[in-house]
Amino acid sequence: MCHGPQTVGELAESSALSRTAVSHHIKLLEQAGFIEISKDATRRICSVRADRWLPLLDELSSALKADLAAAEQCRA
Numbered sequence: 001m002c003h004g005p006q007t008v009g010e011l012a013e014s015s016a017l018s019r020t021a022v023s024h025h026i027k028l029l030e031q032a033g034f035i036e037i038s039k040d041a042t043r044r045i046c047s048v049r050a051d052r053w054l055p056l057l058d059e060l061s062s063a064l065k066a067d068l069a070a071a072e073q074c075r076a
Contacts, residue, residue, distance in 0.1 A: 005038075005047040 003010075008026055012019040026046055029035045036047045
């Protein structure tokens with residue numbers, strides 16, 4: 001399901017984690033450049049930076065494919 005940008009509070013409400021834990025993880029993701037935070041008065045709105053995530057997912061997919069191919073060769 002796609003929700004688009006959400007506030008920290010909205011993310012915390014939909015999580016089993018505490019609001020403090022959600023805020024901590026959001027801060028880490030922002031520092032890593034994976035999400036972008038914009039401010040609207042007192043609200044912090046979080047948006048995913050797909051331009052940062054997609055290359056990592058492609059790299060992970062390639063690594064998994066290489067590992068699977070190597071495992072197949074070991075079995076043969």
